[in-house]
Amino acid sequence: MRRLSFLLTAVLLAGCASDDGGATLELTAALPEKVPSGTEIRIGDPAIQAVLGASGLDKELSEAGVEVEWANISGGPQSIQAFRADKLDCSAVADIPSLFAAWTGTSTRIVFQSVTVDPLTHPIYQLGVAPGVAVTSLADLRGKKIAYSAGQAQGALVLRVLQKAGLSQKDVTLVELTSTGDSYVTALGSKAVDVAPIGAANAKIYKAKYPGATAILTGIRDDASTLYCLTSSVQDAEKAAALKVYVGLRARALLWQNENPDGYSKAYLQKVQGLGPEDAKDVIASDGVKGIPATWDNAIARLQATADLLATEQKQEKLDVSTLVDRRFEKVEADAVGSQVVSGDAA
CATH class of the missing domain: 3.40.190.10 (Periplasmic binding protein-like II)
Structure with missing residues (x-):
């Protein structure tokens, strides 16, 4: 049950109630520091789900009062459909689904960005x-x-x-x-x-x-990797607090994945994806090292260029992609990995 005491003391809330009785957090407000016990977020992030379990980081979710309802969903079409049915809060995707969500009337915000350290050598x-x-x-x-x-x-x-x-x-x-x-x-x-x-x-x-x-090979950088969420979920004060915890742990999980390829292989590629050990080894070799960027500036610039191209080639409306990104989480993920951020995130 959501705790009324949290709702009364949360900082910089909009002061109005959402449809389910929770407080609404303005998109310009600071993210809440404390998660009410039992706060639940519905996430489609299968690879990170497996990594959190294998690394033991999932225990920190529970200790922080975050409950995750995992969905076996990833990719744009599935996630947008689930968003529209209000069956999902967030999903792991590339950057394109956030554009098409906007173009088809579903309001979302990107809350996580990661990069491949050597994207042209290891394309997706x-x-x-x-x-x-x-x-x-x-x-x-x-x-x-x-x-x-x-x-x-x-x-x-x-x-x-x-x-x-x-x-x-x-x-x-x-x-x-x-x-x-x-x-x-x-x-x-x-x-x-x-x-x-x-x-x-x-x-x-x-x-x-x-x-x-x-x-x-295409010779084109194609390493966009994000977590995007319904805007209404980010505006829910309790879910925003839970997402702050999740984003930080997700960043650490990616670094664990880099440092423990065998553990990642067994927990996700073999157990979840059903690959054999040798095929899993090939996947890891082609994946490249994942990094957390110190800034999202370059990722946003690349997303804007893609949005402009799609607007021209697919006759879509022009989009200002800065409206699709929640940069409050930029510092959350960078702080979670400290000095291990990827400086510059070369465009």
Whole structure:
């Protein structure tokens, strides 16, 4: 039960009540320091869920009075649907879902940013090429059928790749296909498409499964990794206090993941994802080291550039992405890792 004493003493609250009786926290107010016992947040963050358990950091959540209702949800389409049904507070995604949430009338805020320390060496995606299709450079994309999902990170990457190659949408055939599970790999293997962005960690598996299949690097930074939440959840004083705890522990969990690859492999890649030890090892090798940026400036600039590109290419409204980011949490995650922040976060 939410504690009335907390509601009466919380600092800088708006002073009005939300629909469920909790106090509303202004988006410009300081994050509350204390979490009322039993405060619950609903989060779709499967990898971090596993890491928190393996590292023992989940105990600190409980000690802080935070209860997490975990959801096996990640990615834009699933999370936006769950937000609209009020079944979820936050979800781990790339940066694109926050844009499409705004464009489709769902108000969210990014509360966590992480980066890959060497993003061009360890990209999240490669361009998978169907067996027998000749694509060895971005210029070879002309005339090809490319898997495309407008509301996902993969779709934005396709547009950025075309831009880098000096091509337009008219120079290729974009095949609308939501990326779920192995859908892109299956589409490539069946030659329903010629090219599709696939997880770099799965490229080796894909090439082994389909003789003649290949993959190429994009040469584009694609390391956006965020946690975004319903704005109404961030405005709930008690949930905001719980999220402050969660964001700090999430930052520490990522560093634990870097330092304990075997533990991460067993807890998530093998136990949750069902990968064998060797495939899990390949995933870790391709993942790269995750870092917590000292500032979100560069990440926000990259998100604005992506929003501008999508507004042009997809005929969306112009967005000021600063309205989608809750920078109060910037210091929370940086403070949680101290001197281990990634200084500069090179653009």
